[in-house]
Amino acid sequence: MVKRVVIVGGGAAGMQTALELKSRGIEPMIVERDIELGGKVRGWHKLFPSFTPAGDVLKPIAERIKAERIRCFLGQDVVGIASDGVTLRSGERILADAVVIATGFTLFDAHRKQEYGYGLYDNVITSVDLERMMNGGKVMLADGSEPRRIAILHCVGSRDEKVGQRHCSKVCCITGVKQAIELKQLFPTADVFNFYMDIRMFGPGYEELYREAQEKYNVHFVRGRISEAAETINKRIQIKAEDTLTGRPLRMTVDMLVLLVGMNANYENGDLAAKSGLSLAPNGYFMAQNSFLGTVCSECEGIFFAGAATAPKSLADTLAEASLTASKVDEFLRNKFPSWQ
């Protein structure tokens, strides 16, 4: 008899988990609250550190989902999770033999850092806005002109107690380096400044890219957080910061300020966890059963995790983890149903 697994979330983690399960003879079903699959990667321009177009990764996965005829429930909110299935907002229950939570993360709302003026000043944008601009083929200021001086601010909504987000979002540093290089490629004569607290280059090729940004592209890295941004009379952005290496405050005017927004836990995690008996980490992400041997397992038998539902992760880590999740689900089903093939 076919074993069914419902996957909550149709982003990269959910889709890859579905494909891995399918290859193991398990029938996956994806429930996605958006009307399209793809999650946060959809709309992204290029991926670090290789500058691979995001579509080159996402499109084959989406095509395989279609080719494998994996059942998808789109535009559906999950309001309850149990080991035998999920409950949709409509009240409908989708029964299954196991559940995978691949609900991902929520982007930090840059409006909350009012001091940076996102939503107030036309030329203050987020890293996500910049990716969309790049995808649209035109990066420009609000008046249509080219930026000549750009500041990129790291850790917006990450490692910030003031907004209740103490954790590191892990991928922003390398995203900032990648975007700085892309901006220099677009505007070779522009000055690009990255304002950072620490540069955390943990992945393969990241440190090399950071060096390349400095040596080949002459991107300026300033260790210090921007304290406030304000619009000047000619719609440029005046920023204030402290260069903590020289110990001096600085004030400069840029044409564009890019805020590297962090990854936050989904607001719904608390409600879902409370209803299903799962635990949350202090940062609001789902808590894995074990930090070493059970990173994709939950405290509830039959409920598993994939991707950034448990912590900020890169796309590469997310896709790799999907295989592990599928393996653990497979192992669980075989133990639970010994007679199953």
Next chain:
Amino acid sequence: MKRASWQEYQKDIADDKYYYARSCIRQNFFPGSERAFLNILANDLGKDIYDDPLHTSCTGIGYHSDVVPLETIMTVVARQFALMAEAGYENFISSCITSFGIYNEVLSTWEEFPETEERTRRYLKEATGRELVKPRSIAHTSDVMFTHRHSIARKAKRRLVNIHTGEPLRVVEHIGCHYAKIFPKSGIGGSEFPYVLAGMIESWGGQVVDYPERRHCCGFGFRNYLAQANRGYSIANSHKKLESMAPYKPDFIVANCPGCTMFLDKWQYAIAEMDGTIYGADGKGIPVLTYEEMAGLVLGYDPWELGMQFHQVDVEPLLDKLGVEYDPKAKYLGKDGKYIGEPKPVAVNCESERYIYEMKENLERW
């Protein structure tokens, strides 16, 4: 205006029955403003407001200058609250931004550390025999004016519009640091974009100027000014703000803090003396108003009744733009109608041309 975020920062502001706590600086430098506030609340708006002669300084300036201990200021604050209760009021409103910060800080400290409240109760009882009763609500007087801004607009005799051009007046609003930078939730609009003065300006027809150094401190900062050696730091901050706002050609500045109103006004004179820079149009300074003066002009009060002759920068150019009728000869008449003398013309003032000429000549001679 794009800034809708102020709506996320709201607090309870009483609609009526206020216990009024005065400001030490304002009583000396802007006594007309406090009088105007009482008149507007009581006479124009028909509110119950009590001006208690028994209350004292909150001792905030001494506290921030490290000469008044925490226990002392807490007991002084407790006495103010006790007086409020004895007078039959629950809604405490403070004319001073420093005091407003102090009251919030003390209330918050009592909440976080209940033993300090108990200790203060004991001190108050031992020293004065009074009982501490905490207020039901606490607000700055600009909060109260903001709350009634629409009522004032309905009674307005004029709007903040240049009668010669029909254009809204461009207004720089400056918020005292202790209004919301200590406790963002205690200010309308939070600490980054307080809306308390902007709301009044917009309701009364003016246009708020958003300039780069809008959120910067005026530079008063207690010890920046009180310690003579630090005064350069104080004026440098005002200078930074004035340089930043000047390209927007503001018609006037309005502030809700005693120190800010005073320093943004008087440092203009000092800067003109130091390097000859004058920030307003036509070689005049930029007038700096209190929000009571702004409300008073909107309601048709006489500028000299409002005490606007106390300003360093003359307000006549602004009065002309607003179409305010005033008697120039009455500017320096005392309450008994006798001439009280007037300051010498200086840079930033209306009759400054001759003075500036002399000043430049002196500079050249040096």
